[in-house]
Amino acid sequence: MVQDAYSAKPMPVTIAEVARKAGVSKSTISRYLNGLYDHMGADTRERISQVIAELDYRPNALARSLKQKRTYTVGAIVANILNPFSTSIIRGIEDTLKAAGFNLILCNADDDPAKERDYITMLADKQIDGLIINTTGCNNDLIAQVNRNTPVVLIDRKVPEIQVDTVTVDSAKGVRQAIDHMVSLGHRRIAMFTLPYDHVSPRLERVQAYQAAVAEHGLDFREEWLVQTDIEEVSITAKLQHILALGDKAGKPTGIFCANNLITMSVVKVLKKLGLAVPADVAVLGFDDWEWAELIEPPVTVVAQPVYEMGNKAATLLIKRLTAGRPPKKPATIMFEPELIRRKSCGE
Amino acid sequence: MVQDAYSAKPMPVTIAEVARKAGVSKSTISRYLNGLYDHMGADTRERISQVIAELDYRPNALARSLKQKRTYTVGAIVANILNPFSTSIIRGIEDTLKAAGFNLILCNADDDPAKERDYITMLADKQIDGLIINTTGCNNDLIAQVNRNTPVVLIDRKVPEIQVDTVTVDSAKGVRQAIDHMVSLGHRRIAMFTLPYDHVSPRLERVQAYQAAVAEHGLDFREEWLVQTDIEEVSITAKLQHILALGDKAGKPTGIFCANNLITMSVVKVLKKLGLAVPADVAVLGFDDWEWAELIEPPVTVVAQPVYEMGNKAATLLIKRLTAGRPPKKPATIMFEPELIRRKSCGE
DNA sequence: CTGAAAGCGCTAACAA
DNA sequence: TTGTTAGCGCTTTCAG
Numbered sequence: 001m002v003q004d005a006y007s008a009k010p011m012p013v014t015i016a017e018v019a020r021k022a023g024v025s026k027s028t029i030s031r032y033l034n035g036l037y038d039h040m041g042a043d044t045r046e047r048i049s050q051v052i053a054e055l056d057y058r059p060n061a062l063a064r065s066l067k068q069k070r071t072y073t074v075g076a077i078v079a080n081i082l083n084p085f086s087t088s089i090i091r092g093i094e095d096t097l098k099a100a101g102f103n104l105i106l107c108n109a110d111d112d113p114a115k116e117r118d119y120i121t122m123l124a125d126k127q128i129d130g131l132i133i134n135t136t137g138c139n140n141d142l143i144a145q146v147n148r149n150t151p152v153v154l155i156d157r158k159v160p161e162i163q164v165d166t167v168t169v170d171s172a173k174g175v176r177q178a179i180d181h182m183v184s185l186g187h188r189r190i191a192m193f194t195l196p197y198d199h200v201s202p203r204l205e206r207v208q209a210y211q212a213a214v215a216e217h218g219l220d221f222r223e224e225w226l227v228q229t230d231i232e233e234v235s236i237t238a239k240l241q242h243i244l245a246l247g248d249k250a251g252k253p254t255g256i257f258c259a260n261n262l263i264t265m266s267v268v269k270v271l272k273k274l275g276l277a278v279p280a281d282v283a284v285l286g287f288d289d290w291e292w293a294e295l296i297e298p299p300v301t302v303v304a305q306p307v308y309e310m311g312n313k314a315a316t317l318l319i320k321r322l323t324a325g326r327p328p329k330k331p332a333t334i335m336f337e338p339e340l341i342r343r344k345s346c347g348e
Numbered sequence: 349m350v351q352d353a354y355s356a357k358p359m360p361v362t363i364a365e366v367a368r369k370a371g372v373s374k375s376t377i378s379r380y381l382n383g384l385y386d387h388m389g390a391d392t393r394e395r396i397s398q399v400i401a402e403l404d405y406r407p408n409a410l411a412r413s414l415k416q417k418r419t420y421t422v423g424a425i426v427a428n429i430l431n432p433f434s435t436s437i438i439r440g441i442e443d444t445l446k447a448a449g450f451n452l453i454l455c456n457a458d459d460d461p462a463k464e465r466d467y468i469t470m471l472a473d474k475q476i477d478g479l480i481i482n483t484t485g486c487n488n489d490l491i492a493q494v495n496r497n498t499p500v501v502l503i504d505r506k507v508p509e510i511q512v513d514t515v516t517v518d519s520a521k522g523v524r525q526a527i528d529h530m531v532s533l534g535h536r537r538i539a540m541f542t543l544p545y546d547h548v549s550p551r552l553e554r555v556q557a558y559q560a561a562v563a564e565h566g567l568d569f570r571e572e573w574l575v576q577t578d579i580e581e582v583s584i585t586a587k588l589q590h591i592l593a594l595g596d597k598a599g600k601p602t603g604i605f606c607a608n609n610l611i612t613m614s615v616v617k618v619l620k621k622l623g624l625a626v627p628a629d630v631a632v633l634g635f636d637d638w639e640w641a642e643l644i645e646p647p648v649t650v651v652a653q654p655v656y657e658m659g660n661k662a663a664t665l666l667i668k669r670l671t672a673g674r675p676p677k678k679p680a681t682i683m684f685e686p687e688l689i690r691r692k693s694c695g696e
Numbered sequence: 697c698t699g700a701a702a703g704c705g706c707t708a709a710c711a712a
Numbered sequence: 713t714t715g716t717t718a719g720c721g722c723t724t725t726c727a728g
Contacts, residue, residue, distance in 0.1 A: 014721055025699045030723055039697055061473040063721035066410045066704050087429050103470050106454035122451050125409040265640055292613055297645025362705055373715045387713055411705035414720050
């Protein structure tokens with residue numbers, strides 16, 4: 001068949017062509033490509049090397065993977081790529097994977113279960129060797145199914161129904177540190193802002209830990225102080241105005257604990273727009289640190305998670321499964337330690 | 349052959365199995381999968397649908413792509429995923445691609461030419477249909493070669509040697525806006541901080557535009573004010589201290605123009621550490637906006653680029669090539685308009 | 697040390 | 713309306 005004059009893709013060179021030009025069989029080329037030249041004629045080897053260079057030949061990974069049933073590729077799906085939390089994790093995953101010779105396909109679920117679902121199936125269809133996912137928590141069935149063929153590692157968010165390696169942070173301890181810190185600075189009326197916490201384990205854990213800490217410290221508490229919200233400015237503004245209008249005697253909180261960095265940013269932004277001073281009018285403490293948290297005025301006090309290391313660990317766990325001598329070990333859950341970073345947003 | 353007891357991957361179900369169970373040929377299944385059931389027996393269709401559901405069958409994308417010579421996947425390589433500039437672009441690319449039915453493989457070159465090189469070949473080996481790249485500028489040969497088989501779109505950074513669609517921002521105009529603004533606020537001694545600008549077109553353009561603007565306004569100028577640096581705190585600190593120690597009469601600049609957001613963040617951070625007030629001690633204006641630039645104290649004035657739209661556009665151009673009626677059009681370079689966003693870091 | 701041949705899972709003429 | 717057949721580009725026994 002003749003090559004179409006306008007066709008976008010010129011005929012790429014195949015192993016057969018290399019074989020012909022080098023005057024050997026495809027098998028020999030294949031062996032060469034796979035480093036099996038222990039017992040290969042030095043002359044043949046040399047010739048093949050030359051022909052390959054000359055033709056600029058690169059093996060087709062699709063064909064190879066189809067035959068070998070391995071792609072040496074792992075997929076990673078993060079919840080929201082605009083969140084520094086996700087990008088740091090990605091860097092952690094990437095470095096470890098690369099060092100081990102695996103490729104990475106990155107996907108951004110955008111906190112949308114449907115999008116996540118699409119990406120999971122796309123990756124599975126592409127026959128990835130493994131999956132690392134910071135899941136929305138709404139596709140557990142699919143993830144479990146993928147996990148039957150392909151090792152999966154969960155990051156940040158746990159899903160007890162699925163038996164897989166999981167990397168998280170000790171949210172309870174982090175919240176404890178946060179509340180202890182605020183209390184030590186004299187706060188006794190502490191509100192908490194969180195994204196909706198159904199389906200998402202760390203969010204739920206943080207809310208529960210907040211409630212526990214409030215109880216143990218014998219702090220004041222009102223249902224209205226536990227606010228579930230999205231990060232839109234209008235929403236945050238409304239909720240903030242509501243709790244801050246509660247009136248001073250035991251009604252208005254003096255501090256706000258934000259359950260993740262997105263919330264923290266929004267809260268700080270809105271507070272600023274409302275002309276409220278931090279921490280004079282109200283203190284702020286966030287869960288999760290990020291590069292420029294100290295650039296905000298005032299620099300915001302946070303509970304930091306070792307995000308990069310969490311990415312490393314997730315990749316390491318996955319690689320272990322991918323290269324494991326059998327039989328496979330029981331799934332483990334690794335919990336990292338959070339760390340309080342004192343800056344200026346809580347007073348002192 | 350018997351399935352190995354410990355083998356990680358259970359035998360996945362293939363089209364042949366579906367065919368057998370449904371009592372039809374593989375071709376029929378294939379037709380079904382590809383939506384060619386116009387002239388298919390309603391009964392067969394029904395049966396196939398059932399068997400597929402029953403077996404949880406998913407076609408192997410590797411096999412399909414090998415045969416079709418299309419992966420419906422485009423690769424995107426960004427310079428630095430920790431940079432909000434990159435992530436916004438990614439979102440733009442992603443949305444457009446998804447809407448057009450293409451998959452996206454994301455890679456982070458980390459501003460490292462070697463890493464970039466690896467990713468480009470990896471993507472090419474995986475037979476991507478197209479590539480969008482914010483290149484380091486050090487792999488032009490490779491990119492040109494890929495471009496012979498596969499449409500490439502350059503984003504943010506131009507490479508004149510390669511004939512491809514390119515999406516950029518009008519750096520010259522942006523810089524002009526920046527300098528004009530500072531001048532209008534009374535600054536006549538303006539320094540510029542930039543990352544090393546060899547290989548990277550927008551950086552070079554910005555430096556040239558800065559020099560041109562300085563000349564046209566008849567501003568004071570000293571070689572030392574044009575500083576090339578990395579974003580490490582130590583480097584920035586040293587350079588900053590140097591120019592600020594120059595002495596007041598025409599030596600010490602009153603304003604600093606930062607050529608990109610990474611530089612801006614570092615400069616602001618170091619200024620803060622040095623106890624210098626912005627804009628009282630020195631004004632700051634940055635190229636490129638980002639979500640939380642207004643959270644900094646003072647909120648920093650910037651020249652914003654429509655990053656999300658640039659991502660959209662890059663993807664759109666690529667899709668056009670991928671779905672084009674032939675013959676292909678000549679490569680175009682699209683230039684987006686920057687926009688000055690006045691905040692507080694330049695005085696007034 | 698190297699080659700022949702079969703086959704990975706799918707699609708696409710061409711027949712029927 | 714459906715089946716047969718021949719590959720896509722590579723790897724991998726099995727022979728020699």
